[in-house]
Amino acid sequence: MSFLVIGECVADIVRAPEGSGTADRVHPGGSPANVAYGLARLGRHVTLLTQLADDPAGRLIGAHLKDAGVRVESRGRPERTPSAVVGLDAQGRATYAFDIAWTLEAGEPPAGAPAHVHIGSIAAVTAPGAAAVLAGAERLRDRATVSYDPNVRPELMGQHGPAVARVERCVALADLVKASDEDLAWLYPGEEPEAVAARWLDLGPAVVLVTRGAAGSFAVTRHHTVAAGAPPVDVVDTVGAGDSFTSAVLDALAGRDRAALGALAAGELAELLARAGAAAAVTVSRAGARPPDRAELDAARRAHART
Template identity: 35%
Template sequence: MFLVCGEALFDVFIAGSAGAHLQMAARPGGSPFNVAIGLARQEKPVQFFGGIANDMLGSRLVSALEADGVGVQYLVRLDAPTALGLVSADIGGNPEYAFYGVGTADRGITVQHLMRLDESIRAIHIGSFSAVVEPVGLTFETLIRRERGTRLISYDPNVRLNVEPSIEVWLARIEQLVKLSDVIKISEEDVQLIYHGIQHAELAHRWLDAGAALVVITRGERGARAWNHSAFAEVDGKPVDVIDTVGAGDTFQSAMLSWLADTGNLAAGAASSIDSIHLHRMLEYAAQAAALTCTRLGADMPYKADIIDWMCSRSTADRAWLG
């Protein structure tokens, strides 16, 4: 079983206006929320640990998790509002973002909310801004310090400067968490933003030397790369007719974790010895899943059967993960 830790919120899309009235559409989101949904849709048992508001929006977030089979045993309901991310477009059609998260339930988790984990939980995933803002950031760091070595720890920085604008704050927490993580996935954009042009291989080996078992850098339409202590692998991007890329990184994350579970690599440190052939298969599966998400509107996480059908409909090379 997986335990996914982090924020659950609503993304609010402003579609247009008529006078003083705005037309809005809201959907559940947050990177860890999406990863939990993605794991459930790939038929993996998963629990979600995060702060969710005791309000109408919080209740809808809980219902969305339960509808996809995500466990809510570790949820903490708090008397605080639900975080909102607003997305609109300027006069030129370029996206504009605003975030309302100060004092919201997702940030309110403290170390006093930490629970004893069931023995069935074999892997913990944390990520995005909930690992940086306080007090929840320190709470999650405390959790993985406690569980390090007994369960696989997965981490995706998923930098969001509209939530925490300080690069220095992000860098400090990332440098702490990579020392506690077995599997690290980071986007090329975040590498550039935080580490200012460092070579991918240099950063990967730095993190491996710090204790990671597997480092993956995603490159959008250019594919992904993976390093562990014995191998390297790379896949190209998957050409698709893109509707949007929302949720693609979270899909990649959930697909990669699902693959590690399916191949018996969830033990802490197990990913360090995966050979290059199987690293390539892992990347292929995750990249294809992410490509499928890009053909859909919003963070519509694919089901396992959808991913298999999608891959089997493509070229023989794209189906290499089956063999």
């Protein structure tokens, strides 16, 4: 089965907590790129449609993705590769300051017929390139399932009302949506995540997944609501945790059509959350967005099942 991910690459410049005595680190990043990388690490055939500049950061990210087996198609040549200065607090939680332009142009999808298309983050809501992202997903939707992760970055979302409308358009296009509780808190202040997830189902998705950091995650379909705790882990940093979660979800659900996604049993949803949570736990246990390969994920899932 093949995957197409459409979205941005970002050079994550990770700054250690003040007074820690450690140096800044530069890691390949960008939520869609991380998802593509995570899928490739799990042995999946994946193409990333993105934009990379011919600069040190672009070459670093391109080599990183290709080393994992991601087929990278860069459309257009931006002046510089997007970057994000990532600040970490004492608990390893990340905040971001962005220098990003997204100018992807519409065109024919990459060669091949993907069975699944993943979109999200900055690329799905930032003009002018967002129009090309949505057009690509809409064009392929008659023969592929679609997933979406809003990965909200408030600094880049613009006015709140139009931003929510853009996100909801993406939700309506998707068969599976993954969001964090922080995403939902910004989009719908004061509303309970479970209520938002249920309302999103009415827009069209078969499955909505919500992550809650150390509090775990939950999944909602039209038939079930299932929650799971997060595995215990010593956190180095949280960069890429949600993307690792998404990669593990897409890997576990590979080959399911829309009807099958909507018909997932409660036990299947529980195992899905547990496996994706194990992937996120591996990622937060080490620096940068470094998701597990299949052997690491299998080992982590077995270890967490015993706790």
